[in-house]
Amino acid sequence: MQLTKLQIGFCMECGVCTGSCPISYERDHFSPRQMIKRTLVDPDPDILQSRDLWACLSCSRCSDRCPVGIDFPAFITSYRQKARKAENLPRQSHHGIFQTLTTIQAGNLQQSRTSWASEAGIIRERGDYFLFVGCLPFQNAVFHYLDLQMIDIARAALILLNKLGIEPVVSDNERCCGHDAFWTGDDTLFAICARKNIETIRASGAKTVLFICPEGYSIFKEQYPRIVGELPFRMVHLTEWLSEALAEKPLEFSKSTEGTITFHDPCRLGRRAGIYDQPRSLLQMVPDTRYAEMENNRENAVCCGTTAWLECSSCSKAMQVSRLKEAERAGADTMITACPKCQIHLSCAKSNTDIDVEIVDLYSYLAGKL
Ligand code: SF4
Ligand code: SF4
Ligand code: SF4
Structure with missing residues (x-):
């Protein structure tokens, strides 16, 4: 994200984001405004090696309130791309299993990730609606130790859709949406995931994609068009779709x-x-x-x-x-x-x-x- 001189000038007199940022609240030395200063105003020669580049949660509490429209999460993501090239990498949680899963899904693998669906309800191979399930099958395998059955979320979504007369496509070929790769500066991996998902959804004939997870929904809407151009389907978060459908029926x-x-x-x-x-x-x-x-x-x-x-x-x-x-x-x-x-x-x-x-x-x- 390019900032204008006017934005930068205003920013140095402001500080609204510092009071809004939950990381600044917990860590005195971190502030979005300080990061803008350290990159654009008073450049820190070691900025690409700074751990602070990885502190932001891209939660958008700052950008939502910024009086001059600075999208700080987008701004910091552009520096994360540079930090990766300088071999400053983030600390991965859970031994990096989710990053590894994204990388594996970006390859030419044959997945079997829909067995839960045949037990829960009716799905199709082609149709007007595509249910984007996201990482739930993988999270299900990892988080048993917290007594969470994450795949039950997908089952519940399918039960609700079937009750409302929708038999959606659920595909073995769905890949990671690439949300995490994008926000952590790995645009190459993100673009591969995006292209594979578009290919799969196109092949299903779907006119509407319903998203269980807000991350998949937001990344498709915000970033997929940059990679693949205009998307040939409507994107709807399941809460939006259900609230309309249940108001009618x-x-x-x-x-x-x-x-x-x-x-x-x-x-x-x-x-x-x-x-x-x-x-x-x-x-x-x-x-x-x-x-x-x-x-x-x-x-x-x-x-x-x-x-x-x-x-x-x-x-x-x-x-x-x-x-x-x-x-x-x-x-x-x-x-x-x-x-x-x-x-x-x-x-x-x-x-x-x-x-x-x-x-x-x-x-x-x-x-x-x-
Ligand atoms: S709220 Fe916007 S203008 Fe104000 S300090 Fe933060 S980034 Fe700069
Ligand atoms: S997006 Fe990052 S900098 Fe902004 S409020 Fe959230 S954690 Fe803080
Ligand atoms: S599941 Fe727990 S340990 Fe893992 S990333 Fe979330 S809060 Fe951290």
Whole structure:
């Protein structure tokens, strides 16, 4: 991202982002404005070797508030591309398994990743709707130790779609969406993933792609056109699609028994895609729902503490525990989210505390009430 002289001049007098950034809150020396200064105004000769380049969560809390429209996550990503070339690489979480899986999926492998679907409902090989499942099959294998059955999220999504008369394409040829590769400066790997996914979706004949995960949704919308040109299908996040479909054709849900519920806005769904109302309206479709907002909600929601399976640290844990305590303060018994990674990271943090808030995925919650 190129900044204009006017933007840079204003920026040096500002600082709105520093007060907005959850990393700046935990680490005194980090600030988005300081990073702009160290790169463009008062260049730090060692900037490409700095660990600070990997600190940002691309949560967009700063860019959402920036008075001169600086997209700091995009800005820092361009420096991450340069840092990679200078062999300054991020610290990978979980021994790099998710980065390895992305690299493997970028090759010419034959996958078998749809067996869960035939047990859960009806899918097709070709059709108008493509259900983009994302990393759930892989996360399912990794996060059993947290008592999470991540593939149940995909099952729940399929059950809801089938109930509403949609038999979507679910494909063995789907690849990693490339979200993490893009935001961590590996544009080559990202472009390979993007091209493979477009080829698969084109072959399915789909006119609409439904995304379970906000990261896949946001990266398709924001970055795929740069790689492959105009996309030959509509992209819809499943919360958007369900809230419209259920308004037209309501399903009968059983009563909520989960106590007071709150919603954690995922950064990619909220600030990057502007989807705030739809998940909340879906929750209100369940009878007897008791709902409470956390203090930081919607545009002000705080990130789940780590992104792209990188740099998970004491800073991440502090953010996650603080978010869970926010839910407790709101009187919530259950925190619902619509992002698999938010669910994983917050469940991970919770597992080492005595915080008594259940963390539940939105689609599993709804499908469980049918
Ligand atoms: S909010 Fe925008 S203009 Fe203000 S310091 Fe941050 S990046 Fe610069
Ligand atoms: S995107 Fe989020 S983590 Fe990164 S600098 Fe902005 S507020 Fe901080
Ligand atoms: S918070 Fe997320 S990235 Fe960090 S250890 Fe837990 S599951 Fe892994």
